[in-house]
Amino acid sequence: MGSSRNDETGKKLGMWLFLYTEIILFGGLFVLYAVYLTLHPQAFIDGGKQLSRTFGLINTIILLISSFAVAASITAVQKKQKKRALGALAATLGCGLIFLVNKYFEWGHKIHAGIYPNSERLLDGPPGENLFFGLYYVITGLHGLHIIIGMTVLAVAMGAVAQDRIRPNRLALLENAGLYWHLVDLIWIFIFPLFYLII
Amino acid sequence: MTSHIQSYKTLALVLGCLLVLTAVTVGASYVDLGRLNVWVALAIASVKGSLVLLFFMHMRFEGPLLKVSFLSTIGFLAIMIGFTFWDIAFR
Numbered sequence: 298m299g300s301s302r303n304d305e306t307g308k309k310l311g312m313w314l315f316l317y318t319e320i321i322l323f324g325g326l327f328v329l330y331a332v333y334l335t336l337h338p339q340a341f342i343d344g345g346k347q348l349s350r351t352f353g354l355i356n357t358i359i360l361l362i363s364s365f366a367v368a369a370s371i372t373a374v375q376k377k378q379k380k381r382a383l384g385a386l387a388a389t390l391g392c393g394l395i396f397l398v399n400k401y402f403e404w405g406h407k408i409h410a411g412i413y414p415n416s417e418r419l420l421d422g423p424p425g426e427n428l429f430f431g432l433y434y435v436i437t438g439l440h441g442l443h444i445i446i447g448m449t450v451l452a453v454a455m456g457a458v459a460q461d462r463i464r465p466n467r468l469a470l471l472e473n474a475g476l477y478w479h480l481v482d483l484i485w486i487f488i489f490p491l492f493y494l495i496i
Numbered sequence: 497m498t499s500h501i502q503s504y505k506t507l508a509l510v511l512g513c514l515l516v517l518t519a520v521t522v523g524a525s526y527v528d529l530g531r532l533n534v535w536v537a538l539a540i541a542s543v544k545g546s547l548v549l550l551f552f553m554h555m556r557f558e559g560p561l562l563k564v565s566f567l568s569t570i571g572f573l574a575i576m577i578g579f580t581f582w583d584i585a586f587r
Binding site: 309310313314317320321324325327328331332334335336350354357358361362364365367368369371372375376472475476479480482483486487489490491494495496 | 501502503504507508510511514515518521522524525526528533534537538540541544545548549551552553554561562565566569570572573576577580581584
């Protein structure tokens with residue numbers, strides 16, 4: 298009647314509960330977006346036009362591939378294909394890195410153009426544009442932070458796979474790292490159209 | 497606990513669908529539907545999100561506890577967003 302030595306179900310449930318808090322966290326930011334979009338529709342459209350669709354699209358594709366990769370790594374572990382699992386995780390981390398590099402260029406470009414929180418250009422411009430870019434920096438910034446956290450957790454899981462601590466009957470660490478990463482992808486799936494594709 | 501093993505083929509198929517839907521959402525953003533554009537974008541994003549959730553995040557194999565708790569979270573979000581709109585719509 299004591300606690301089981303290895304509670305895979307409990308670990309998974311714990312991770313999902315945490316993911317729910319993350320959904321509400323970003324959900325709150327999307328509430329802000331929704332309200333300000335409603336109050337400043339034209340400024341949001343104009344703001345969106347200033348974002349690079351190319352960068353946004355590439356980042357979307359990169360994250361979708363990365364989610365595939367981490368899911369494939371779990372399949373690989375289940376099939377006892379260790380090398381493939383490590384390769385898939387390396388690919389996931391590589392995708393995350395490309396995403397961050399893209400984000401660096403995107404933000405750099407905007408900051409260079411004088412568009413950043415509290416910049417003169419935003420303060421002197423239409424209030425809706427200020428709100429749009431304020432939300433852009435906060436939401437993509439918080440999202441980028443989650444990419445970094447996700448990559449860290451995945452790297453830990455990758456180390457565990459390498460040391461055979463992840464096995465078909467001991468998947469929780471890798472599965473949970475994967476779940477966190479998929480959530481980061483999920484959030485971006487909504488960020489992309491709402492910021493880059495509004496017309 | 498060994499969960500169901502999803503074949504590489506299944507996962508690749510899901511990725512394929514996600515990429516197609518990405519193309520659709522980009523394409524839809526070139527068609528001016530006025531206020532409807534946001535809803536079309538959200539609908540496509542929700543389908544993409546569901547694919548990630550069901551297949552990559554394994555939800556289609558999970559039990560009622562996770563399914564119900566997840567839907568409840570979405571329900572909470574719907575209320576948080578919906579009631580906020582209800583409020584500002586009448587200001």
